[in-house]
Amino acid sequence: MATPYDGKVGVWHWKGDSIAEETIEDMVSTIKRWAPAVKQVWVKTSDGEYWQGQFDTDRDLAIDGVASVDKWVRILEANGMEFHAWAVVKGENVAGESDRIIEVCNRPGVKSMVLDVEPYAGFWQAGKEPIRPLMTRIRRGIGGRFHIAMAVDPRPQHKPRIYPEEWRPFVNSVHLQVYWETFQRDMREVLNEGFSTWADYGLPLFPVLPGAAPVNEMNEARQFVVDRFKATGISWWRFGIIGPVEFPAINHDIGDGDDPDPTPPPSQGRYGIEVVVNPDSAQFRAGTHTGQAPEEAFDSFRGTWGWSVKYTDTVPSTSTVWARWDPQLVASGWYEVSAFVPNRHATTTRARFKLHGVLGRSTELEIPVRQASYYNLWVPLGVYQFDANDATAGVVFLNDLTGENDKEIAFDAVRWRQIVGITPTDKYLADGYDSPVGTASERRGSQVWPGNWFDATGYDVLYRSGTSYHTGADLNMNEPYWDADAHSPVYASASGVVTYADRLPGWGNVIVIRHDPLITNGEVRYGRYAHVEEMR
Incomplete structure (x- = not known):
């Protein structure tokens, strides 16, 4: 069965607030510069009954209606790329959700629609009954020839929770979100399990590979899905977390035959030493300015990765609590520093991470992070050079002072990844x-x-x-x-x-x-x- 994804490499786009680029043209320029093999951009157009632009403050990139879709299509087509839409369906408002999808699919230049169907809060939790009414209404609005795909968490325990047989008469392909790094499992094990779980569905299967996994695993997975499962198309999640180190791994045509090389040439970067400090680590410290015991000042919960996450209310004037992450770097060099923002208790728009020991700087650097815009994501704080002989190299501080009265601030993990193979400059x-x-x-x-x-x-x-x-x-x-x-x-x-x-x-x-x-x-x-x- 032919699909719009055959022979193509795609990259998913969530929303403008999640990327550094400020315009569609900037985004296209980045792709063409770093990964010209990418020919498809998969853009989120709606979330339930609402246009995605309702959740995006970047007005140039936001999808507010069909005019926004037309602008995206026009710019992508002018640069030899395709526009593919994706939407989160929830089944809470059949008419409203289907109307958004029908409007998008009927615009010239929209190549396909991918429905993100996951059995979690904020996704599909409406049960079995709304599926056929929703999909019947969509098919009546766009016809039977338009390609509708479904993106799923392919782990076997989640398959029955989305009622796959109810979707089967209406969709044309399935995209497997094989995020082994998020699942904290072996890459090949996750790929084998995902394809095996959905092999009997009778539709073309395509992998959605993680764009922020270790580069050697990204290279191996790309070749593995083509050789083992005969994948004819690949997409990568997502633009905004794929950086200069990862782009070379996705910049490959389907089945180009290149063997994955864990040691790229000097012109390509890769990650070396990786240090992650979380609130359960010995290198993490937390305290208060009030004399109150830290365990009383912070609340906590078990986060996505299995470690504890601390959080507290923000304060408008004087800080009351603080946290410190110390990587204790053993090698000097350039490091990408990132902070993990969890999926709850992180509603502040003004978290102020303070980075110490940057080579050539005599004072700390204050790096603002809008935690409310992220959901279970590593958020880059930047790329910096450190001297391992400096006891403060890479140390990160965060307190509860944001100038807000009614928000929460999370203290999760901080990660330092050494960049080797290239030397960043101030050019x-x-x-x-x-x-x-x-x-x-x-x-x-x-x-x-x-x-x-x-x-x-x-x-x-x-x-x-x-x-x-x-x-x-x-x-x-x-x-x-x-x-x-x-x-x-x-x-x-x-x-x-x-x-x-x-x-x-x-x-x-x-x-x-x-x-x-x-x-x-x-x-x-x-x-x-x-x-x-x-x-x-």
């Missing part, structure tokens, strides 16, 4: 933002606007019309004489890539720069430079 990182005007020495200073420069209008100031706000800084200099700023050079505030340079009515020459990620926290920001006299 594609920004170390901060400088003034775009002034002399070289002035721009290196601590003043926001150096020398005699000043902001004549002010940022976020209401215009006289009373209907809009000023969204920039009007930089002027009238000392030592009036209009002394005329013909002065304008500099980029940080390293980056020019994304726009042209004249606009009322603005004159305008330059837009996508600045490189901040080395401190990976944030990407855009700079807009208007009223420029001359562009070169």
Whole structure:
């Protein structure tokens, strides 16, 4: 049976808030640069009866309706890629859920719809009865020829909980979420079990492989599913957790015959030493500033990985509790540092992780994490260089001070993974933002606007019309004489890539720069430079 996935490599996309890229074009650029073998992007379009954009604050990437779908399709097709939709179905509102799916499937350029059917809270817990009414309504709305797939947790104990025979008349293929790293089991054991469990279903089976597993296992699994199970297509979960180290493992055409090589050439990175410190580890410490015993100040639960997770209420002003993770690194070098955010008791939007011992830094780095946006995920805090002879190298602190009254903050595990095979440099990182005007020495200073420069209008100031706000800084200099700023050079505030340079009515020459990620926290920001006299 032919499917839209034959001979293709796909990558799943959850929501804009979960990735560093700020636009669809940025995301496409990343894929084309690091993994041009990927030709399909699987985009989540709805969750139950709601458009996925309701849960996504990134407006450019959000799916708010069919217009958003059309934009995604247009940009992907222009870059030789396909748009595949996926949706979480719950069976709680048959009409509402089916309407969202029908609207998406009927848009030109949408190649397939994958229904995520899992027997957990937030997924399918409606039992057997709503399945046929839901699927009958969908099929009536899109016809019988459109390809509908189903993504499942393939472990045998979960299969009967989603009533597979009820879905069988309506779906065309099954995608097995074989996440051996999440299951904490052997890779081949999980793959064999998954394919064996669903082998009698009578439909094409495709693996969904984890994009943040050890790279040598990703390479081996990719080849194994093709050789052993004759998989004709592969997808990877998900964009946003796949980094430069993992991209080479997914950048392979189906059945290209390459033997997995656990030792990639020097131009490709891989992970070396890995250290994970969790609240049950000896290298983890927690305490209070109030004299209260830590076991009384923190609540806890058993987390996804089997270790304890501590949590407490956030505070708006003075911190009352703290936690410390010490990796006790034995080798100097570059490390990717990540914090695990659990699936509950992590509702703060302002967790402030503090990283110590970064080479070349005399002070700690504060890295903000919006815990509320993540669900059982390792969240990168950045890539940093450490000297193992420094007792503070890689030490991470976190307290309960977030400025919020009604949230919870979780203290889960922190992970350090050594990067070997490549040497990160500051070529594609920004170390901060400088003034775009002034002399070289002035721009290196601590003043926001150096020398005699000043902001004549002010940022976020209401215009006289009373209907809009000023969204920039009007930089002027009238000392030592009036209009002394005329013909002065304008500099980029940080390293980056020019994304726009042209004249606009009322603005004159305008330059837009996508600045490189901040080395401190990976944030990407855009700079807009208007009223420029001359562009070169």
